[in-house]
Amino acid sequence: xxxxxxxxxxxxxxxxxxxxxxxxxxxxxxxxxxxxxxxxxxxxxxxxxxxxxxxxxxxxxxxxxxxxxxxxxxxxxxxxxxxxxxxxxxxxxxxxxxxxxxxxxxxxxxxxxxxxxxxxxxxxxxxxxxxxxxxxxxxxxxxxxxxxxxxxxxxxxxxxxxxxxxxxxxxxxxxxxxxxxxxxxxxxxxxxxxxxxxxxxxxxxxxxxxxxxxxxxxxxxxxxxxxxxxxxxxxxxxxxxxxxxxxxxxxxxxxxxxxxxxxxxxxxxxxxxxxxxxxxxxxxxxxxxxxxxxxxxxxxxxxxxxxxxxxxxxxxxxxxxxxxxxxxxxxxxxxxxxxxxxxxxxxxxxxxxxxxxxxxxxxxxxxxxxxxxxxxxxxxxxxxxxxxxxxxxxxxxxxxxxxxxxxxxxxxxxxxxxxxxxxxxxxxxxxxxxxxxxxxxxxxxxxxxxxxxxxxxxxxxxxxxxxxxxxxxxxxxxxxxxxxxxxxxxxxxxxxxxxxxxxxxxxxxxxxxxxxxxxxxxxxxxxxxxxxxxxxxxxxxxxxxxxxxxxxxxxxxxxxxxxxxxxxxxxxxxxxxxxxxxxxxxxxxxxxxxxxxxxxxxxxxxxxxxxxxxxxxxxxxxxxxxxxxxxxxxxxxxxxxxxxxxxxxxxxxxxxxxxxxxxxxxxxxxxxxx
Amino acid sequence: xxxxxxxxxxxxxxxxxxxxxxxxxxxxxxxxxxxxxxxxxxxxxxxxxxxxxxxxxxxxxxxxxxxxxxxxxxxxxxxxxxxxxxxxxxxxxxxxxxxxxxxxxxxxxxxxxxxxxxxxx
Numbered sequence: 001x002x003x004x005x006x007x008x009x010x011x012x013x014x015x016x017x018x019x020x021x022x023x024x025x026x027x028x029x030x031x032x033x034x035x036x037x038x039x040x041x042x043x044x045x046x047x048x049x050x051x052x053x054x055x056x057x058x059x060x061x062x063x064x065x066x067x068x069x070x071x072x073x074x075x076x077x078x079x080x081x082x083x084x085x086x087x088x089x090x091x092x093x094x095x096x097x098x099x100x101x102x103x104x105x106x107x108x109x110x111x112x113x114x115x116x117x118x119x120x121x122x123x124x125x126x127x128x129x130x131x132x133x134x135x136x137x138x139x140x141x142x143x144x145x146x147x148x149x150x151x152x153x154x155x156x157x158x159x160x161x162x163x164x165x166x167x168x169x170x171x172x173x174x175x176x177x178x179x180x181x182x183x184x185x186x187x188x189x190x191x192x193x194x195x196x197x198x199x200x201x202x203x204x205x206x207x208x209x210x211x212x213x214x215x216x217x218x219x220x221x222x223x224x225x226x227x228x229x230x231x232x233x234x235x236x237x238x239x240x241x242x243x244x245x246x247x248x249x250x251x252x253x254x255x256x257x258x259x260x261x262x263x264x265x266x267x268x269x270x271x272x273x274x275x276x277x278x279x280x281x282x283x284x285x286x287x288x289x290x291x292x293x294x295x296x297x298x299x300x301x302x303x304x305x306x307x308x309x310x311x312x313x314x315x316x317x318x319x320x321x322x323x324x325x326x327x328x329x330x331x332x333x334x335x336x337x338x339x340x341x342x343x344x345x346x347x348x349x350x351x352x353x354x355x356x357x358x359x360x361x362x363x364x365x366x367x368x369x370x371x372x373x374x375x376x377x378x379x380x381x382x383x384x385x386x387x388x389x390x391x392x393x394x395x396x397x398x399x400x401x402x403x404x405x406x407x408x409x410x411x412x413x414x415x416x417x418x419x420x421x422x423x424x425x426x427x428x429x430x431x432x433x434x435x436x437x438x439x440x441x442x443x444x445x446x447x448x449x450x451x452x453x454x455x456x457x458x459x460x461x462x463x464x465x466x467x468x469x470x471x472x473x474x475x476x477x478x479x480x481x482x483x484x485x486x487x488x489x490x491x492x493x494x495x496x497x498x499x500x501x502x503x504x505x506x507x508x509x510x511x512x513x514x515x516x517x518x519x520x521x522x523x524x525x526x527x528x529x530x531x532x533x534x535x536x537x538x539x540x541x542x543x544x545x546x547x548x549x550x551x552x553x554x555x556x557x558x559x560x561x562x563x564x565x566x567x568x569x570x571x572x573x574x575x576x577x578x579x580x581x582x583x584x585x586x587x588x589x590x591x592x593x594x595x596x597x598x599x600x601x602x603x604x605x606x607x608x609x610x611x612x613x614x615x616x617x618x619x620x621x622x623x624x625x626x627x628x629x630x631x632x633x634x635x636x637x638x639x640x641x642x643x644x645x646x647x648x649x650x651x652x653x654x655x656x657x658x659x660x661x662x663x664x665x666x667x668x669x670x671x672x673x674x
Numbered sequence: 675x676x677x678x679x680x681x682x683x684x685x686x687x688x689x690x691x692x693x694x695x696x697x698x699x700x701x702x703x704x705x706x707x708x709x710x711x712x713x714x715x716x717x718x719x720x721x722x723x724x725x726x727x728x729x730x731x732x733x734x735x736x737x738x739x740x741x742x743x744x745x746x747x748x749x750x751x752x753x754x755x756x757x758x759x760x761x762x763x764x765x766x767x768x769x770x771x772x773x774x775x776x777x778x779x780x781x782x783x784x785x786x787x788x789x790x791x792x793x794x795x
Binding site: 567 | 743
């Protein structure tokens, strides 16, 4: 990939220097069709390759420019010095990104350019949309929601995250978190809520439907304004706040989306208001905090790793100290040890937090790409994202960005058919594209599914023969055949489209994934679609587990797999020969962990039955005791334990002890085999 | 994982009505006739929601809520108080004990289902 990037940088730099000359020529000779076509082609080429090399910024910029020059070619826009000006500026920005120059400068320049562009761009946007019914543009309501739950909200059995997530689901939203003192995540683990949410939501829902989300909250814990109902309905301090946000470069792009559906008077009122210099939330809005803009800094991952190691050490040492303090019975020392332990716990939570980000941060970025691409290719695509809250190590998430970009492009370009074609084969007009993320034991799975035409295995076969991967009459399993498209230089597309690149494809995707220890699997069925599964092992993941005890060892079971647990007062079932129990009137197989691990039988009367669900089938395991829920930080077990299949990982608990994570899939295959 | 709901109510008929309503939504439903009887469910087993009456023999609803909120494992689970009680003082006492919502009896079945589904989402 590195070589590929270097060659792209070289190639693009050359294109850009020509571009400058062409632009200046065009300014003098606006009628010069050849030069105009050259410029258009440069933008088109840049767009096509930039995204694939991970330069999403360049891709976006080039996309905008391409649109504008297309308009000029078709005579819908007239060249003026303004257009030339910002195209030149845009060229400088692209060059700066390529040379990786001071990021702050180019970021500002980029935003400036995009801003300028959007003003000109709005010209062609208008042309495009003017024949649509007005309702489509203004049919949405826009709500401003201020949500500040009580400090002790968790003790009322409520979770603000759920409420916010529900709001998120009801439309497009911009959510600004005003945390206070600690990050919301830390607050959440400590069950104290000091955070205020400022939410802008554009949705087809009605005001009372939005209010329903706050059913369990007291009236002073939230405030909802319908800001699309006209400027006069919006309190002046809120207008001022919107104006303030609108002018802030870092939130503008998000907020813009929300503000577009505002009706004209309201948006006029907003943009015409004098600038408010006050940073705080306007008076009269519920707030838990003085607002501080969230600031981010980049830290090298080496430093983070070092920090994590130190934290693990600290946890162990604290446990030793505590044991010593208990032994010495010195109240002063005891007290100090206890305090240290509490601090260590908080420190640990905080440190873990640093590395993990929800996949939603990346996945939601694809919305725009899917929209643009499907529009460009005249395809109708319904795009869904599932499992946005699944958290993954930031480095790993970053490394799947390019592979996902590529996979999504392939799906839309090659997978999903044109609407007419879909109707002909009896499918719905709109294609389906879904990205879902979920935890499976110690790995995170990201799946991209489409319901398109699938990969044509015959074509793959032909191409494989042509390229010499297989012999003319060689018998090969479908599964092996499909995996050939992951080989370097393999492509089947008849006419290589600009969208999906030039045969540089799935092999790069696989390489990138392998580099972070991930794998890729392709499953395809003719006319039904393609599913691509990325499995991403992480060296550092947190999953929710149920902590159980078997012969005084601690075993963790991923919460995701658990269906139900109950206490069995009699050990009669253990003596059964057939190893089946009744659950929901069906016999399901069970396994006693004591027996499995060859521990001696114990004399306690009670046993715990834990019903697991794997691949839609149930089975039960039997343990001594359930200890409780536990958020486990998973570490690989290392070479010494790699040969045993029962446990997929381990976790160091707060007391320094080791807990093993049960591989529920392996156990399942074993039970069903017998 | 299937959600498990505990109903605490001394009057058998209304307990059965609530139980049937909730079972139709595919929840696992456990029953207790008063606060004291409910205590045996807090032994480490999974409870996702408690729906309790206020006036009951032995241990009333507010006392039960106070007990639940004092248990580390159950401190943060939602609790609905379902009652015909209109006495503001009692309502306030329940709120102070940190209930999630106060539902007035008799309740509208659709509305009630919606509340339960929402809180267990």
